Each structure stands twice: as C-alpha cells, then as structure tokens.
Amino acid sequence: GAGVSQSPRYKVAKRGQDVALRCDPISGHVSLFWYQQALGQGPEFLTYFQNEAQLDKSGLPSDRFFAERPEGSVSTLKIQRTQQEDSAVYLCASSPPGGEKLFFGSGTQLSVL
C-alpha cells in the first residue's frame, strides 16, 4: 500500500522564482492538509481540503501561496515569487473519512537562494 507521496523531494529556487509542489495522498483519503516546517520547529498548518473544496486557508502566510486540489485527489501547493523566508520543508498529510490521525508524506525541502 502506497503512502502519501510528495514531489520533488528537494527543490532549490532562486529568489523571485515560482515553484510548484505536488502531493499525492493515500487513495480514498478525503482530507488533505499542507504544513510548513521551518528548521528546528514543529509543522505549522497552511491549508486544508475536503475532497476538492478548500475549507481552510487561514495558515497561508501571504497571497504568494496558493493551493489547489481540482479533482479531489492530487494537490499542488504553488509559491509565487519565492523569498528566502519561504525556505522550509513542506509536508502534505491526508486522512480517511472519520479518521482521527494524519498520514504524512516525506515532504519537499525547499531552499530559496
């Protein structure tokens, strides 16, 4: 059984460049979350989808951050005009209907130079 898959595993971007991070959740999981983890910190909530509906985006730090899940499965987190402070590990997590816990992917480590 495949877990949550994220790509790319590592991404190096020049400041000002746009990036797109992909998350493929576990099949059948309706809930999908994006978290940002800075070095030495715990994961911080960014946004939440239930199927294709983005129900909570209160954690997105600026309007440069955009997430979508158009068909209720794969999700993409897009960051426009990247800044050095965007450097972090971006974690995707999913959970099944009625699920109490999240299953995390291995994350995408973004470095903005």
Place this chain on the structure above:
Amino acid sequence: DQQVKQNSPSLSVQEGRISILNCDYTNSMFDYFLWYKKYPAEGPTFLISISSIKDKNEDGRFTVFLNKSAKHLSLHIVPSQPGDSAVYFCAASAGSTSGSRLTFGEGTQLTVNP
C-alpha cells in the same frame, strides 16, 4: 503565540530505562492530543493519541498521560530502545474528526544510548 509547547529540545536516556517527554498547551478548546515521531528525512508518523475524556492511554511500550487541569500531557516510553531515537512532536486539535487541524509543538529530540 505558541499554543503547544515542548520545553525540552532534547532528552538522552539509557537503553532499557524510561523516557518521559512533556508537553504543555494553552488553548482550552483543544480536546484531542497526539504524539508523532519523526526520523530524519521522513515525515512524522503517528504514535499514540488521547481524548480529553481520558487521562491515560496505553499502547505497548508507549503511554500518554493527560492532566487537563494543568493543561499538560506526557509520553512515557518503557523500556526505551535505541530505535526510539527520533524527534517527538506533541500535537493538539479541537475535535478528533478527519478535518481537524493539528497544532504542533516544537519537538523533542530523544536519544536512547545502547
């Protein structure tokens, strides 16, 4: 505003002894608590959880204790094993449904020495 706090960045114990990891929270709306374990270059994996209607939950070598009046929870690992060496995150949510967002602490690096 750090709503979930793990005050010990690191903990070192001998193999076979007890590991106790602590976590404090401030938000009274939190009613479901989880511990996640994270190895380097991997995502966090679920370890154990507890609802606020309980004060203890046990799963094999792992026990979580919840003290609601003190807004404090702890994770006990007995006996500790070298493979338990990892970063442990405490997390909390208001509700235990699949849509409940988790608020994480900063993590505690546990090292179990052979």
